[in-house]
Amino acid sequence: MSDSTERVDPALAAGNRKQLAGYAAQHFKWQVEGGVATITLNRPERKNPLTFDSYAELRDLFGQLKYATDVKAVVLAGAGDNFCSGGDVHEIIGPLVRLKAPELLMFTRMTGDLVKAMRTCPQPIVAAIDGVCAGAGAIMAMASDLRLGTARSKTAFLFNRVGLAGCDMGACAMLPRIVGQGRASELLYTGRALGGEEGERWGFFNRLCAPEAVLGEAQALARDLAAGPTFANGITKTMLHQEWSMTIEQAIEAEAQAQAICMLTEDFSRAYHAFVAKQKPVFQGD
Incomplete structure (x- = not known):
């Protein structure tokens, strides 16, 4: 952890x-x-x-x-x-x-x-x-x-x-x-x-x-x-809900910001290092 x-x-x-x-x-x-x-x-x-x-x-x-x-x-x-x-x-x-x-x-x-x-x-x-x-x-x-x-x-x-x-x-x-x-x-x-x-x-x-x-x-x-990247899953749920009232242009910008935040997570780093090591990532939701 x-x-x-x-x-x-x-x-x-x-x-x-x-x-x-x-x-x-x-x-x-x-x-x-x-x-x-x-x-x-x-x-x-x-x-x-x-x-x-x-x-x-x-x-x-x-x-x-x-x-x-x-x-x-x-x-x-x-x-x-x-x-x-x-x-x-x-x-x-x-x-x-x-x-x-x-x-x-x-x-x-x-x-x-x-x-x-x-x-x-x-x-x-x-x-x-x-x-x-x-x-x-x-x-x-x-x-x-x-x-x-x-x-x-x-x-x-x-x-x-x-x-x-x-x-x-x-x-x-x-x-x-x-x-x-x-x-x-x-x-x-x-x-x-x-x-x-x-x-x-x-x-x-x-x-x-x-x-x-x-x-x-x-x-x-x-x-x-x-067992998945639960912080990222929470972002997905939020965007699925919020994008109903957005234009495509607004949605693409909102997703760009959301994905950039997810790239700061430890789970994103874990996934990369697991891929390099040919292992399955163990996500922890942070």
């Missing part, structure tokens, strides 16, 4: 670096092993719906990940045979119909802040999607960086089925960039379920796995990412 830790003022490090392996999750399962964190939505008897509490905890946890030194990649999964059925009908939808505009806006901003936190945390997020992936569950899958699915998975942006617009939690901005404008329009206007094989053809899923293997394959992919 380099002396990068020793070079940082302790007061600066204290406010910007933290260990999250020991985090005690209250509303889902959290496990960290080998730099890979696995978040498991854990209400299988209800197909893992979200509640006000789990929304808020997920938002806050993804926000903390930008400071984590022991988490290099994240896997997002659901317990049992389903990913996530969206907001709990009894614990979220029922209470929402009784709220006024200020409180409703509080809720919709909270859900949107979860997506913002997922997109701005530096760790790549791999979603392991089996069975039902609906509503906010589909949004969380969409907001992940990579998606592994199964043939039996059913992904539905079903907001219009409950009388709401498809423009929820960034769907109208992000989904067209994944599957194309026309296909996104179909999913958001109809709320129909996207099957696993169709989702792979459309590019929503990176690949399909057997149901019993999807979590393991997602974790294996996350381990590969965690």
Whole structure:
């Protein structure tokens, strides 16, 4: 390990670096092993719906990940045979119909802040999607960086089925960039379920796995990412997100600056010396 830790003022490090392996999750399962964190939505008897509490905890946890030194990649999964059925009908939808505009806006901003936190945390997020992936569950899958699915998975942006617009939690901005404008329009206007094989053809899923293997394959992919140059991977994620609103000229200049920063890292030097020595580089994320 380099002396990068020793070079940082302790007061600066204290406010910007933290260990999250020991985090005690209250509303889902959290496990960290080998730099890979696995978040498991854990209400299988209800197909893992979200509640006000789990929304808020997920938002806050993804926000903390930008400071984590022991988490290099994240896997997002659901317990049992389903990913996530969206907001709990009894614990979220029922209470929402009784709220006024200020409180409703509080809720919709909270859900949107979860997506913002997922997109701005530096760790790549791999979603392991089996069975039902609906509503906010589909949004969380969409907001992940990579998606592994199964043939039996059913992904539905079903907001219009409950009388709401498809423009929820960034769907109208992000989904067209994944599957194309026309296909996104179909999913958001109809709320129909996207099957696993169709989702792979459309590019929503990176690949399909057997149901019993999807979590393991997602974790294996996350381990590969965690073993890579994680500082540089974080820059890649940042640029993939920020360049949506740039011109080509702006993007090329931003990438020139970003790549120059990456060339200052120890990982870049390690890769060069490993190549010269005909060895595989061992990246350390600094």
